[in-house]
Amino acid sequence: MDTRLPEFPRLEISGYIPELDLLNNPIFTTKEKEFLTEFYEYMEEILEKDLKALEELNYLAEEPIQERKKEIVANFMKKLAEKGYYSTVIDFEEYEVGNVTRNALIALALCGGFWSKNSGRYINGNWSIEMGRLAGGTLYCNPVNYKANEFQRKKFLIPVVKNGLMAASAMTEFKSGSDIVRIELELDDKNDTVIANGKKLFITNGVLANYIILYGRLNSGRLGGIIVDTEHQQLKNYESSRVRTYGMNDAFVSRLVFNNVEIPKENLLEGDGLDIMFHQLTEERLVISAEAIGDSIKKMFFSHSFALQREQFKHKLHQYQIIRFPIAQNIRQINLFLSALINYTREIDSHPQSASSKIMASHGMGLKIQTSELALQSSTDLFRTMGGRAFTEQYSNQIALLDAFCMIHGGGSHYVLGDAESRRLFKTT
Numbered sequence: 001m002d003t004r005l006p007e008f009p010r011l012e013i014s015g016y017i018p019e020l021d022l023l024n025n026p027i028f029t030t031k032e033k034e035f036l037t038e039f040y041e042y043m044e045e046i047l048e049k050d051l052k053a054l055e056e057l058n059y060l061a062e063e064p065i066q067e068r069k070k071e072i073v074a075n076f077m078k079k080l081a082e083k084g085y086y087s088t089v090i091d092f093e094e095y096e097v098g099n100v101t102r103n104a105l106i107a108l109a110l111c112g113g114f115w116s117k118n119s120g121r122y123i124n125g126n127w128s129i130e131m132g133r134l135a136g137g138t139l140y141c142n143p144v145n146y147k148a149n150e151f152q153r154k155k156f157l158i159p160v161v162k163n164g165l166m167a168a169s170a171m172t173e174f175k176s177g178s179d180i181v182r183i184e185l186e187l188d189d190k191n192d193t194v195i196a197n198g199k200k201l202f203i204t205n206g207v208l209a210n211y212i213i214l215y216g217r218l219n220s221g222r223l224g225g226i227i228v229d230t231e232h233q234q235l236k237n238y239e240s241s242r243v244r245t246y247g248m249n250d251a252f253v254s255r256l257v258f259n260n261v262e263i264p265k266e267n268l269l270e271g272d273g274l275d276i277m278f279h280q281l282t283e284e285r286l287v288i289s290a291e292a293i294g295d296s297i298k299k300m301f302f303s304h305s306f307a308l309q310r311e312q313f314k315h316k317l318h319q320y321q322i323i324r325f326p327i328a329q330n331i332r333q334i335n336l337f338l339s340a341l342i343n344y345t346r347e348i349d350s351h352p353q354s355a356s357s358k359i360m361a362s363h364g365m366g367l368k369i370q371t372s373e374l375a376l377q378s379s380t381d382l383f384r385t386m387g388g389r390a391f392t393e394q395y396s397n398q399i400a401l402l403d404a405f406c407m408i409h410g411g412g413s414h415y416v417l418g419d420a421e422s423r424r425l426f427k428t429t
């Protein structure tokens with residue numbers, strides 16, 4: 001059953017906004033704009049139909065949509081991988097834009113969408129599908145790339161990067177959320193196998209993943225990371241189920257249970273689990289910042305168009321300052337954050353060692369907080385601007401109003417990050 005009401009037409013984006021056009025932004029170099037232009041063309045020609053199909057499925061009630069969504073999402077990652085848009089962790093020499101900057105540009109475009117000058121319309125972004133790309137392409141690929149030996153690279157990294165296999169990173173548990181050192185999942189190290197026992201929660205792509213980087217506690221008491229081949233989710237003694245969330249409709253955030261799962265010891269990554277987890281953190285934070293800026297751009301397109309189209313008390317909404325001001329303020333913030341983001345990613349691309357610097361990690365953390373709070377604010381402002389319509393799934397689905405709420409916790413909760421950031425400032429020893 002389609003739940004849409006005929007009184008509520010689809011909200012069409014009617015206006016090009018030069019301040020939100022990345023190709024019009026003087027901060028980006030010619031090479032970066034060329035990269036974005038190619039991505040936009042691919043998004044409009046190849047990816048947009050999948051994004052629309054996912055949205056359409058959200059309007060159906062009383063019909064099983066999960067299997068159909070799973071297929072679309074898995075194929076979407078393959079399409080991204082075909083063009084090197086899934087993971088940017090290898091093949092640097094083929095590109096003139098650095099790998100961290102490319103990762104951020106893809107996230108910006110996939111979440112923010114863009115105004116297509118070719119067809120004179122807005123191509124809608126989708127933060128939840130970008131979350132799947134981030135989980136597989138970055139949270140899985142980056143640590144594997146960091147620590148994998150030749151055998152592991154060939155078997156578990158290259159097929160993911162090149163063929164877009166679904167992958168996930170499993171850190172969070174019921175007790176170990178923000179406090180990651182409380183991980184309890186056991187990795188019992190036998191002769192040729194490691195036996196995994198425990199549960200993971202909130203794992204993006206969990207039910208879809210071919211490969212999972214699983215963090216747990218080794219016999220020595222130290223944390224370790226091991227790659228699990230889920231054998232297309234049929235692995236013996238392993239169970240996965242989707243967590244019902246109120247946003248991030250296409251991210252397949254999942255719960256995983258490992259009940260005496262046997263994993264070949266050759267899948268164990270060398271080194272300390274905490275070091276492996278933290279290694280990719282700065283890039284993750286910057287890509288989430290790009291996602292949040294992209295999502296804010298998308299929310300601005302919808303707020304702006306609605307304010308142009310809707311009339312109340314004999315005036316269009318945009319004629320009221322109370323409607324106009326938040327939009328102008330958010331656009332101003334978007335552009336300030338964009339310039340910070342692009343400077344950080346370029347810095348890491350030209351000096352990769354800076355990704356391991358504590359101060360860069362702290363800057364990344366600060367940007368992640370501020371940009372995700374901006375995305376939340378932009379959603380709240382759009383919610384206010386749209387009146388009762390914002391309360392319906394019909395519009396909420398179209399604009400993914402709730403995605404930004406999830407990311408106050410995704411990629412590290414803001415209170416924890418903010419607390420750590422402020423503690424650093426007052427460190428005396």
Ligand SMILES: Cc1cc2nc3c(=O)[nH]c(=O)nc-3n(C[C@H](O)[C@H](O)[C@H](O)COP(=O)(O)OP(=O)(O)OC[C@H]3O[C@@H](n4cnc5c(N)ncnc54)[C@H](O)[C@@H]3O)c2cc1C
Pocket residue numbers: 135168169170171172174175176177178179201202203204205248253406407409410411412413414415416417419
């Ligand atoms: C959309 C989404 C996708 C996710 N994907 C993944 C994934 O792919 N893999 C994965 O492993 N995890 C994933 N997570 C889990 C996410 O990283 C955790 O939700 C996060 O670490 C917070 O843990 P928690 O939910 O247990 O909250 P808690 O740790 O219980 O925190 C509860 C509250 O207390 C605050 N708090 C906790 N400690 C402190 C402190 N020291 N100082 C100040 N405040 C504090 C927190 O900020 C929060 O507001 C995802 C989460 C979301 C929302």
